[in-house]
Amino acid sequence: MGLIFSRCFLYNLELQAKEVRRLADNMVQLGKEGTLCAARQAAAFVRGDDVIHKLFTELAYRYKDRAGGYTRLLRTRIRVGDAAPMAYIEFIDRENELRQSKPPTPQPPQRAPLDPWTRSRLTRQFAPPKEEKGSESDS
Numbered sequence: 001m002g003l004i005f006s007r008c009f010l011y012n013l014e015l016q017a018k019e020v021r022r023l024a025d026n027m028v029q030l031g032k033e034g035t036l037c038a039a040r041q042a043a044a045f046v047r048g049d050d051v052i053h054k055l056f057t058e059l060a061y062r063y064k065d066r067a068g069g070y071t072r073l074l075r076t077r078i079r080v081g082d083a084a085p086m087a088y089i090e091f092i093d094r095e096n097e098l099r100q101s102k103p104p105t106p107q108p109p110q111r112a113p114l115d116p117w118t119r120s121r122l123t124r125q126f127a128p129p130k131e132e133k134g135s136e137s138d139s
Contacts, residue, residue: 014075014085021071021089028070031060062093 010020027046030038034056043052063070074088114122 008091010089011076012087012089014073014087017073017087017089021073024089024091025068025070027055028059028063029068031055032063034060059091062091066093 010017012020023045027042030042039052039056042055046052046055059070070091072090072092074090076086076088078084079086
């Protein structure tokens with residue numbers, strides 16, 4: 001677990017990488033809290049003072065504006081021998097990323113509001129059919 005914090009990426013089995021992603025996101029969340037209690041919780045899970053220091057300084061500062069999703073999982077190949085799927089797990093927004101982040105998608109342009117006549121025609125056209133009263137009685 002400490003290797004992903006020191007190297008910022010890890011090559012492992014896909015199933016193990018998914019588990020590491022969950023745990024790494026929780027550790028970064030503790031680093032963003034920055035309290036003594038959070039530091040002790042992280043130290044109980046991740047070994048090494050240098051890893052804890054990097055978690056609470058560099059990674060916490062890097063992801064201070066991000067609400068979640070600090071890691072990315074990149075599926076690579078099927079391992080020869082046992083056909084196990086392999087994957088890279090890496091922290092996003094770092095130098096020398098394995099894959100660059102996608103640019104934000106532009107918002108679609110706003111449509112002009114409908115004039116009242118068109119709105120009334122569309123409302124009548126797509127309104128549910130009215131039930132006829134008194135045409136059939138059950139008595």
